[in-house]
Amino acid sequence: MSPPMKAFIMFVILVLGVRNKCSASRAIRKRPILGRSLIASASKSSNPYGGNSNVVDVTTLGAKGDGVTDDTQAFQAAWKAACVLDSATLHIPAGYRFLVGPLTFSGPCNSNILLKVDGTVIAPINPKAWASKPLNWINISKLNGITILGRGTFDGQGAAWWKLSQSYYKYSSKGGSTLPSVRPTALRFYGSYDVSVQGITIQNSPQCHLKFDSCTFVTVANVTISSPANSPNTDGIHLQNSEDVEIHHTSMACGDDCVSIQTGCSGIRVHNINCGPGHGISIGGLGKDGTKACVSNVSVYDSNIHDASNGVRIKTWQGGIGQVKRVSFSNIQVSNVRVPIDIDQFYCDKKSCPNQTSGVYISDVTYEKITGTYVQNPVYIACSENVPCTNLKLINIQLQPAVANGVDPFCSNNYGEQQSSVECLQPRRPLNDPSHTQSPAEQC
Known part of the structure; x- marks a missing residue:
């Protein structure tokens, strides 16, 4: 064999050896998940889905x-x-x-x-x-x-x-x-x-x-x-404390809120819900024991609420701080609901609660096309004198009493615009709007 041919053969052997060594090295670095093969083989014997699926x-x-x-x-x-x-x-x-x-x-x-x-x-x-x-x-x-x-x-x-x-x-x-x-x-x-x-x-x-x-x-x-x-x-x-939540095409019958949205929630979408019996769809109660509460960007729409104590509700405790903002309730059908539209800044689940000046600020809330029957008040909006509710909207509200002699809406310290036969809102925004007077620490 000529010297050039010997050199070529030696070169080929050297290259193949290096490739095999590298392949072996890669095989060693590829570690299996601990216990995977044992568990998989144990479950295959009665796997209801058949094959090698990980069931x-x-x-x-x-x-x-x-x-x-x-x-x-x-x-x-x-x-x-x-x-x-x-x-x-x-x-x-x-x-x-x-x-x-x-x-x-x-x-x-x-x-x-x-x-x-x-x-x-x-x-x-x-x-x-x-x-x-x-x-x-x-x-x-x-x-x-x-x-x-x-x-x-x-x-x-x-x-x-x-x-x-x-x-x-x-x-x-x-x-x-x-x-x-x-x-x-x-x-x-x-x-x-x-x-x-x-x-x-x-x-x-x-x-x-x-x-x-x-x-x-x-x-x-x-x-x-x-x-x-x-x-x-x-x-x-x-x-x-949850974000980007969608709840839809769901039926709920219970002894409290069908959906309860608490502090720290943002980007909440609730639609095509059947709620009843129960306490409706609620934001709060917020701000209990002086705590800070922040809720924003909530949409509730295309839903039915029946045989409930409340329809769509926002409830906050006196003494809390924080803000509820950018909320909309639209195309809600109610039937035999005690109070279909409810904002209560004096929420209290005890016999009595002390009066306090601070409160959770409520703004930019829209109610549109809320229709059906009520038992007590069509609208109940009780806001604080010190922390009034602002930029509210009532649009196309059509609520009739389920029984004769229905009670008129109850409204206090709330401001916004209305395009509805239900009159409840004051048109002018107050000079002491908390969005301008609250400290940065209280804003969300």
């Missing part, structure tokens, strides 16, 4: 679904299994009643998770299950991309709590043991981004049914919420 069925991890056996640990194990998979589905299958005590589904997880709820999940009423006094039944925390979807039901079995004293709960059939005095919320989302709840039913919660706290980009659609009208403090959907 974790709670029944494969020990959940009985007989309505008697405590399935809490099986649900917790299923969550842990799903949390480490890519685009996992945690499946709660139809045809079962899973008895599940207080639990937390927390992140961060490997990727988005779908919680597919087709069966029924029921809360325990044995006080021993609530010995730790949790504030929530099912707490979903710190997730980036979580969807609850299905035709299943979460049943809080709240009657065991409602029928007893609101300050002291006694469950006599369990040897005199007691339920906690603070009733838990059924489903609570905290500190999560890109949240979707669709199709499910939440019923008979001990307290609030569905709560979002410190969440961003939230969608609630085609959900049914149901509790009796006399069930205490059973808000349908409660929002606080």
